[in-house]
Amino acid sequence: MMLDKIHEECGVFGIFSLSSKTVSKDIYYGLLALQHRGQESAGMSVSDTEGPQGNIITKKGMGLVSEVFSKEDLNRMTGNIGVGHVRYSTSGASVIENAQPFAMNYIKGSLALVHNGNITNADELKRVQMYRGQAHYSTSDSEVLAYEIVSKRVESGSIEEAVAKVGRVLKGGFACIVASPRKLVGIRDPLGIKPLAVGKRGEDHILASESAAIEAVGGKLIRDVEPGEIITITSDGIKSDKSLCGGKRAHCIFEYIYFARNDSKLDGIFVHDARFAAGMALAKTMVPEADIVAGVPDSGLVAAMGYAKASGIPFELIFHKNSYIGRSFIKPTDEERKTAVHMKLSILKSIVKDKRIVLIDDSIVRGNTMRQIIIMLKEAGAKTVHVRISSPPFLYPCYYGTDVPSTNQLIASENGADQIREKIGADSLKYLDIEDFDKMTGGLPLCTACFDNDYPV
């Protein structure tokens, strides 16, 4: 999409069913529910625990879930256990070789792995793997993770034991699901940076990046996988290994700010509520004289409602969003950039005219889009546009799996708040204070490194 956002890199989904051989359909719907987490490639692997050992079927491709999988694929891929993945990637590595799952045959059978996050010591691990002769087909750290499990599996009694050994050496943020022919194993990084939830549907178990995906297939959220926990699901039910749990926690604040769906519940906090609280917190000081509060769709809407409630200024919908502008849309050339924003968002003029507006968005990355929006609002007759951002200025890179533009493209890295205000043409600009995160997530331990340079590892 053309709108100016930080990108999550992945969504993962896994299911173990006792009764259904059509988990491919569940994975399809689960991935659709996670599509916002990655739109560049999609894939799934399915296996039948009662079929011949090691018979994992995989389909992956570039594009959206609805583009990659055909009805024939879903019908053909029978099985009761499987994993799926959606991926966003930086342009350079947007190649089919990096699409997930990674499905491999190894000495003890076969496995299919999906992974969200970033292994910060992947290069180090990869070097050792390469000396072992483990050549890499991709440039993905998920392949490093897969090989690490394969190597540990040789000396382990079970796949979950191998995963546990790997968990001990990994650094970074990761939520990973492995389907072996008879088991589904999930692991979440000990800091809890990346989200992973476990759900139930009758006797079936589900692992997914967000609770919304569990519910999309008719399941119910049981709980989050604990930071460091290894969940193993077999036909005998669910098993937990908490030997890596108990350390420091640092949940990614950006899940609450932007990545996750409004209807998901992550580590006990409803995402909607966190965003609403951020909006309220923004209204604690410096509330301008204004007639209406509005949010940039869709991510700024909830915070705008919170702001409206706290400030007493009425909330209004002032944008029409064209939902037909998707990935395959032929983008206007650079000179036509204004058209690009205009195609996606347009103004409800009758509301905006002669109004003083408080405009809420969740973040400003490069600033171009916000500048265009303000121009459009002013052209439509807005008297003033006061911008409020429901997160602090984005300043530092993320090492845990979030795609951030290089520093010189971040408007906040080279401009103070007032310069930014001027560049985007706002009448005033205010960011959320870092301290206000506690209001959003009720004191949950957070990773806020992208705002304060305080990396948890």
Added chain:
Amino acid sequence: MMLDKIHEECGVFGIFSLSSKTVSKDIYYGLLALQHRGQESAGMSVSDTEGPQGNIITKKGMGLVSEVFSKEDLNRMTGNIGVGHVRYSTSGASVIENAQPFAMNYIKGSLALVHNGNITNADELKRVQMYRGQAHYSTSDSEVLAYEIVSKRVESGSIEEAVAKVGRVLKGGFACIVASPRKLVGIRDPLGIKPLAVGKRGEDHILASESAAIEAVGGKLIRDVEPGEIITITSDGIKSDKSLCGGKRAHCIFEYIYFARNDSKLDGIFVHDARFAAGMALAKTMVPEADIVAGVPDSGLVAAMGYAKASGIPFELIFHKNSYIGRSFIKPTDEERKTAVHMKLSILKSIVKDKRIVLIDDSIVRGNTMRQIIIMLKEAGAKTVHVRISSPPFLYPCYYGTDVPSTNQLIASENGADQIREKIGADSLKYLDIEDFDKMTGGLPLCTACFDNDYPV
């Protein structure tokens, strides 16, 4: 889409540029802005007024605008005059033969025609045409219209004169744009049932079903084409023939209820404002004890805000809408129908729990979707769900180009309001009164036949 709606059949767009040979791009963006009016086929015809006479290039195909046209198509289709079309159709006639524009060579040159609406005396005209030997390739009444113009053109001094003669014999609702190699001619039915607006971008002129499409290409709305007016655009500028104007008017109320974009202005009324007013009108009586007002996205949101304002009950966003569930999505089977609604819409549980809700939607057609939504809300803990519909019960067929399910599928045709309430599981149900339409559109003369059986012709 799976949601239970009445469908518009078409959107039309035409442009005459004095300076640009790349109107194919403008038509592309214009059609994207009108995509909500029709998603089954798309097409455009382009001509160069300085090129060889009669050299109209046409591309049409089944699917969305972004699926039908490639970058190569847009680059290849050079010209400064052209028309475009998006079409929705009932399943039976969803064939490429019916896709528009209809581009023909005839005795005086060539033309490309796009049309939104329904010619009620098409069969009669077609019979005469067929006796003349004018065979039909399609089952579309737009082809009838094209042939009628061709026949009248033989005995007329200009294309606009032929269009005027045709306008005199046509019955029904229509908004039609014809590109001849040197002119762009638009005509709107004398009742003004179908919308058509005219805009300007520098020295270029634009005709489109909605003002939003004019703005999408950087133009400004000048005014609506008057009911019965014929607009002719040449390199000398714009010309108007009002000889058919002046009779009774009957603008389609469903454009304001559901079809048009919130940011369009039709016949002087902002669509958003009409919907907001409908919501306010709904709150004039029988306002239940409730904690929140919510709208079914996206079409019920504005009316919900109006209802909230009038009733004093706070507005809330209670749904997450998955924008990746499009046309090509593999639909769940019938047994999985609940999943289908659930995939598209999910509930923000933390808001809904223990709440008494007033839920606004613009219409109920079959009732299935509303029933599923209420089930989902109750499962999420809603105490009561009071449904308010910002239009009256839909009871009668439309003969002017709107696709309506057969009467026995319309929940209102065989059930009284209380039976409907029971079927959908609502705690109370109220529709907008027909008299309240005046509050929406400020006394504009309307066609409300689908509600009151009072057909304007």
Added chain:
Amino acid sequence: MMLDKIHEECGVFGIFSLSSKTVSKDIYYGLLALQHRGQESAGMSVSDTEGPQGNIITKKGMGLVSEVFSKEDLNRMTGNIGVGHVRYSTSGASVIENAQPFAMNYIKGSLALVHNGNITNADELKRVQMYRGQAHYSTSDSEVLAYEIVSKRVESGSIEEAVAKVGRVLKGGFACIVASPRKLVGIRDPLGIKPLAVGKRGEDHILASESAAIEAVGGKLIRDVEPGEIITITSDGIKSDKSLCGGKRAHCIFEYIYFARNDSKLDGIFVHDARFAAGMALAKTMVPEADIVAGVPDSGLVAAMGYAKASGIPFELIFHKNSYIGRSFIKPTDEERKTAVHMKLSILKSIVKDKRIVLIDDSIVRGNTMRQIIIMLKEAGAKTVHVRISSPPFLYPCYYGTDVPSTNQLIASENGADQIREKIGADSLKYLDIEDFDKMTGGLPLCTACFDNDYPV
């Protein structure tokens, strides 16, 4: 294909079955058997004589038969009567609008028409049609033919009567098949320029451009449609109208030289035998000292065998032809032109080395390919290459439906035989004498206008 040939423009196929509702499959196989006659578009129309009147289903597209039709298309297009078409076109008009069949609804029902040939008075007829208001969607004279039938049908008691009336006014060469919902009607031009044969399979009747297509679907050739004859096939059997028969005949000699399949029998003459006889005739004089006779595959092979027999010089296969070089092959750029011929044809060096070769081809159009072939043969060690062409020099345009390069591209139009010999690098060059055509076709009356400027009309 890159090889330097004159192109036929079309192949037609029609079938009326009493027992099968799956004639779409027969048409598919029939068109595959006629694919050599046209590779740019393909199409078919199918109707069920027991289904609702006028319910003709059509599918057409650009490309080969195997690219245009899917299994789903064939399964979906049920019916017991239908027509099909393959088309070659000059680049300018290679557009979907010109693809056949032309399927129309008209005053007396519906029809689908396929046509091979060229109506020389089409412009004249079209002008009258256009005054009548019959606009044209295509630039094809087949649409002229369709409209002419439609217009005559209004004043006729049956479709075959209308076809007969049209037959009286048409000039040029044509083989045309019309499927109406209950009948299959074929007409062949009175001169018999274009071929059309009728066959039988049990109680089913078939019309096709060549007998090979009848046999491809398990039928047997009954006889050729007589020049000027109108064949009508209904559920009551076959009916013949010979009122247009009996005049001068002029069968296209190029069918025997190159267009038709070796295994077809046209107007009583096996194509293979005609080509063999041409080869024998070439050997009557000026037989050079040579070690082997060879033909350029595939069209020169049979004549080469005839030459070998008549001359006593042994026949050899000296080329390998790569059958994977098709339409979709990415052609080398101009500088790589030699590669292009080389990719398609390569030399069996062990045979060619040190040999004196008589090389037979059916025609030389531009001369480039023959020049490349001779270079390749010389590089492979051939001592001499004597070229013999089994047709006279191609000098004049064809007005009856064959695509001929413009005169200035025809090597024979500006060069005498000796200059051509020099340009292509042959050691000697001889063409077939026009008088020898009689040896090919046993005195059949022929159209030889492209060689002698003697046009039959």
Added chain:
Amino acid sequence: MMLDKIHEECGVFGIFSLSSKTVSKDIYYGLLALQHRGQESAGMSVSDTEGPQGNIITKKGMGLVSEVFSKEDLNRMTGNIGVGHVRYSTSGASVIENAQPFAMNYIKGSLALVHNGNITNADELKRVQMYRGQAHYSTSDSEVLAYEIVSKRVESGSIEEAVAKVGRVLKGGFACIVASPRKLVGIRDPLGIKPLAVGKRGEDHILASESAAIEAVGGKLIRDVEPGEIITITSDGIKSDKSLCGGKRAHCIFEYIYFARNDSKLDGIFVHDARFAAGMALAKTMVPEADIVAGVPDSGLVAAMGYAKASGIPFELIFHKNSYIGRSFIKPTDEERKTAVHMKLSILKSIVKDKRIVLIDDSIVRGNTMRQIIIMLKEAGAKTVHVRISSPPFLYPCYYGTDVPSTNQLIASENGADQIREKIGADSLKYLDIEDFDKMTGGLPLCTACFDNDYPV
């Protein structure tokens, strides 16, 4: 294709250019020239020796060369070194995971490998690899080969040294080309079962399965790679390591019987000449009373010419072969099987009628196709059909990379010659004697295991 043949599994091509950065085009044309060796998948990898180390670009896909690669692919894949592959596979493993090249990053850089043949000790090697942690993405023994090179490379000074070490442990038949970022290395199995040739084009070097592919890109055959030889091509030229050479040789006889192109020269023997000699050998005894000799196109034609020469019975072309019946052709159902053969091959009736025919083909696998052909010939009036097969009865499986139907499908495995004659409906049947292979290949040491159960390893 429907014709009843044994299938080769692969063709390989590699090129190192000093001057051109567009080897992707050469690989494309080289693979087109090798397309007969495999039609199920195609792929290429390209690297630029002057580009960043390890930057190999790969594209592979299911289907024909012309279907897998677009013009954009070829333009995008710049480089001066690369390898390509075409693959045939048994249905079970016809999956994208098994498509080649295998392109990997490993400890010393990166490599892309293509391979034709079968490693008979692959399972053994794979087991060791798996204990090392080298997981497999495919079920292909080519991946085993790639990993083996990777592992040996760790302890070797160069890629060619690693290949040499691997060559020492491999068993079976193989022709393999490896592109590393700076070198092209080819290895041929010490028995010489699989063919591999080296060619030159100016200063560029080429390795390919057949000389025809070298010539297709404008190169000239230098010589065959010797059995066991390792060829290394760098910017300094060509280097040979013959340390594995010198043992027993066993060239695959089926290359001469059927696999290779007529215009290729393999291990010093022109394929055409071998086939011609086989035809001659067949005529040494039991020549029936006959009027004509004919071959089943295309593979039986050359042997038929040899038979004609030796027997004095005249050679005739009696079949028309439809070259438009390719992979994507919708096959008739089983009941329509006769149509299937008929679509591909039809009879020139005027030649066949009343003739006594000697019919030559290169092999009979299942016998169905030959039976259909004889039925068609008899229906066309052939008096007798004497079948001569230019190879012995096919009886035993191949372990070196040729796809053979299971034994119970081989007509010769359960039937004596006379029973086969009866089943196919021939008037007489004779196979080539194994001793006659010497006449074909001039005493070249051969692998004839599929005929005599005498496996070279």
